[in-house]
Amino acid sequence: MNTQNVRDVEGTVGPTPTVAPTLNVNIEKRYSDGTTIAADFDLPSNPPQVSIVFGPSGAGKTTLLRCIAGLERPTRGRIRYGEEIWSQHGTRHWVRPQKRPIGYLFQDFALFPHLTVERNIAFGLGAFSRSECHQKVEAISSRLGLEGLRGRRPGELSGGEQQRVALARVLVREPRILLLDEPFAALDERTRESVRSYLRNFLSQLEIPALVVTHDWIDALALGDEMMVLSRGRLLQKGSPQEVFTRPARREVAAAVGVDTVAPGRMLDRADGVVRLRVGRGELLAVDPGGEDNSFWVCIRGEDVTIEQGPPPRSSARNHLSGKVSAVFPQGTLTKVVLDVGFELVALVTRQAARDLNLAPGVGISAVFKASIVHLIPTK
């Protein structure tokens, strides 16, 4: 078993140090099928922030969390929390998951089905006396609004309630780092909305850093102070969610954060801080990114594209591309309209707008957008 080269590092759970330590992760996990996940980042405790690990399913996000929690052993590298080494390849340094001051929220909460809510919450309080235990459970239950549910079994709770119980069970132990694996994946759409803002507020009140894994960029934007994009096992970009969202550094990131149009373009000429690009059979203008590159991935968000009909009015928008509608997909309150303007351009408009303009395949339109909303990623 895996007990033979185990050595506990003493003092893992002790009084809070005056300087909150930083979690430093620099690891590689290789699977026998050749898949490799590599990550190198810091999670500072001071000031505590919410960091998002963002990426499509199968990118290795959960594996990363599991390595930090000690549920999996990295194939290479080191995990360090302040001065303590939790895991270091090739040495005997290893801190058992039991000894890492981590609160881990599982994707489907992993509540113990045979125990009541109260006993679920008290599960990890073995070191405390009965009365202390009771006090702590009481405090966290009222903080999370669980007082009325304490006698229930997990099977009798809604998804949102289960999540709060799982959160209570973790927080009652006063962890120093919070790891959340897809906190919204097991919730239905309506619960999601309310939990998202609730969790945002809750996390900002806690004075500990949190690492949140998600594949949904709405969640990432709603929760994160910092964001890391993981794709096919590699960390592609780090930055604030807004920055990653509006200025993806790579084509994979653009696709992952939901940029609707990502098309290859070649620079034709540049003047006055504006570049003219050929994209497919069409042309467009973008803000000059500078540099030596002349071939780019042209990224345009669907909500930045306006659809117009009739003669082009005078406008500050530099791009008026005429073409026709090639497909229309209603998506909830918005409608996704695929346009052929010499290349495939996606516009997101309201359902009402789509109706008023009679948007249907074959209808002639012009697509209007500012040069400044076109984001260019050099293709190298």
Next chain:
Amino acid sequence: MNTTALATSLQLAGATSIILLFVGLPTAYWLAYSRRRWKFLIEALVALPIVLPPTVLGFYILVAMGPRSPAGQWYERFAGQPFPFTFEGLVLASTLFSFPFAVQPMAAAFAAVDRRLLEASWLLGVSRFGTFRRVIVPQSIGGLVTGFVLSFAHTIGEFGVVLMVGGNIEGVTRTVSIDIYDEVQAFNYSAANQTALVLLVFSFAVLASVYAINRKIWGLW
């Protein structure tokens, strides 16, 4: 009906199933969670009594524990009596013979426990043993009861191993199944029929309760 034989049977089954509960739990845990490559060998070894003729097992126990073997000589010095044809001998033989009936349902139940519950427990600071006691056992109680009940029932019903290792000594090693054989040999069909009927009803009741437990017809907690 021979009540002495019935008492012997019940004592034997009780001792065997209690021993198997204690030996079976760690074995089942290992079988359910070990990632050793050679685990299949142990699995095959544990399952062996299911397919092996009882006489083969009995024969090897006699050879291994007989007065001419080192283990048998050691036992005789230690216990003051030879190993074969004693109640203790029967208990060992029954324990080996019923091993898979106890271990397999337990191991299956352990393996069916959601792994994330174990991980959740570890991450809440609870040791592996604490997790076993507080998560795995309550989650697999049906399998544990099944293993216990099946090993009890299987011991009541065994014949070949008992005859090989225990012989047929009234009040010591003569169990109900051997008693039936004796009665038939003596053309005493009505007595045989009576005992046989008791065993039949008992076995049916045991199996029915095992299936009921696993269908969760009765809640166990």
